[in-house]
Amino acid sequence: MQNTKKLSLFSFFAMTASLFITVYEYPTFAESGKTLIFFLLVCGLFWFLPVALCAAEIGTVEAFDGGGIFGWVGKTLGEKFGFAAIFFQWFQITVGFVTMSYFIIGALSYALKFPEMNDNKLIKFLVVVLIFWLLTFLQFKGTKTTSQIAKAGFVIGIIIPVTVLLIFTIKYVATGHAVTHSFLDKSFFPNKQTFSSLVTFILAYVGVEASASHIKSLDNPQKNYPLMMIYLVITGIVLSTIGGTTVSMVVPVKHLSLNSGVIQAFEVLILKGHPELSWLVEILAIMLAFGVLAQVSSWIVSPTEGLRYVADQGLLPKNCQKINKNGVPTTLLIIQGVIVTIWAAVLTFGGGGNAVSFLTAISLTVVIYLCGYLLFFIGYFVLIFKKSNQGLKRAYEVPGGRKVKALLASLGMGMSLLALVSSFIAPSELKANEAKTYLITLAFSSVITVLLPFVFYHIYGKKHSINLTNKERK
Numbered sequence: 001m002q003n004t005k006k007l008s009l010f011s012f013f014a015m016t017a018s019l020f021i022t023v024y025e026y027p028t029f030a031e032s033g034k035t036l037i038f039f040l041l042v043c044g045l046f047w048f049l050p051v052a053l054c055a056a057e058i059g060t061v062e063a064f065d066g067g068g069i070f071g072w073v074g075k076t077l078g079e080k081f082g083f084a085a086i087f088f089q090w091f092q093i094t095v096g097f098v099t100m101s102y103f104i105i106g107a108l109s110y111a112l113k114f115p116e117m118n119d120n121k122l123i124k125f126l127v128v129v130l131i132f133w134l135l136t137f138l139q140f141k142g143t144k145t146t147s148q149i150a151k152a153g154f155v156i157g158i159i160i161p162v163t164v165l166l167i168f169t170i171k172y173v174a175t176g177h178a179v180t181h182s183f184l185d186k187s188f189f190p191n192k193q194t195f196s197s198l199v200t201f202i203l204a205y206v207g208v209e210a211s212a213s214h215i216k217s218l219d220n221p222q223k224n225y226p227l228m229m230i231y232l233v234i235t236g237i238v239l240s241t242i243g244g245t246t247v248s249m250v251v252p253v254k255h256l257s258l259n260s261g262v263i264q265a266f267e268v269l270i271l272k273g274h275p276e277l278s279w280l281v282e283i284l285a286i287m288l289a290f291g292v293l294a295q296v297s298s299w300i301v302s303p304t305e306g307l308r309y310v311a312d313q314g315l316l317p318k319n320c321q322k323i324n325k326n327g328v329p330t331t332l333l334i335i336q337g338v339i340v341t342i343w344a345a346v347l348t349f350g351g352g353g354n355a356v357s358f359l360t361a362i363s364l365t366v367v368i369y370l371c372g373y374l375l376f377f378i379g380y381f382v383l384i385f386k387k388s389n390q391g392l393k394r395a396y397e398v399p400g401g402r403k404v405k406a407l408l409a410s411l412g413m414g415m416s417l418l419a420l421v422s423s424f425i426a427p428s429e430l431k432a433n434e435a436k437t438y439l440i441t442l443a444f445s446s447v448i449t450v451l452l453p454f455v456f457y458h459i460y461g462k463k464h465s466i467n468l469t470n471k472e473r474k
Helices: 009-020 023-030 035-058 069-077 079-111 121-141 143-174 195-202 210-217 221-250 261-271 275-312 330-350 354-385 401-423 432-464
Strands: none
Touching (some): 009 221, 009 275, 023 035, 023 195, 023 221, 023 275, 023 354, 035 401, 069 079, 079 275, 079 330, 079 432, 195 401
């Protein structure tokens, strides 16, 4: 029997916020200096806002109910593309789990004074696997457990540390400490060298629509879902800008660690004036790790719920429909865990080192997800142009009429294409041999991933779909 308990606005907000607010990316943002503010504002206003508003409209169309982005794209572009969209949304996070786990490991290795956890590849791999499988089995208890973890993680692991970071940074600057040259020397506007960073800032906002598969669990979704989207846009822009800026202001780029740069910032801000407060930095490191653990927890179950709906349509083998007494798709979670374990091995042992592994994982995550977003925006165009006269009821419509809707979707699609291009420009901080490893790994993994859902649908999905007539199957 499925868990039918309704989620409050804050519970759903916390679960969704923990899907996309990326504390672990603050050091990556910080490498761009003042340019990070430009990127976060531009990506927030011209990409995140269009995604949030378009998702709020297409996500509340009654006829598109079921499976989140699968229903949105499938009912506008066709089942094959709907399957590809939900696959991209799910598969990207199998890579993203490794990136998030790297941050957790960096924070815990500092707090526990166990650097080998982060430096020894074998130990690092084993800890990634341990963290992920423990969280996976925890999700078997259902959506209520996930929402409780998300709420606690959002407050303890994001809101409190970012607030502390901001307060200590203000004190740091007010008492006459110098801001880093790596922050001041970068211009506000990007140049050719910093354009490749666009992909990391898009990642700051991806995932806002992933919780749509749980929309039936939201209390009063017609009112609360679009309202929550607006809150999320504001929260995402503010927290990411504060976090990235403060790290950049106090930690020079040449000393910045991509895995533990936030903790480095706390060390500078707290230990310079109060070395006796080293315990506070360690506690903050544990809180940050818990916040990202909550993010992993939310991501483990959200896309797989959409995949379970896809399995019900016959597009996946029948055992993928299996759920436990809490309504959790256990078979899909096990399959997901196996894939994450494989990615952890590839990126940890074959990524060419910490920086290359981290940057490749981030870029691959975004490339895969952007393919889903491109389908999402094309589907939205179909909704507002080809299906505008079909009387489709929806709880929310983007205000301003068709022209404003088309403008929003165009901005979102344009930014998605720009980010996709920037993904294949090697980050400037990588050496020549590292850049080569980065590009080869990214290109090969991207091509294979994009082809997978279409090949699988052609071989299996089209033959077993309950939505296709015999004529259509031929």
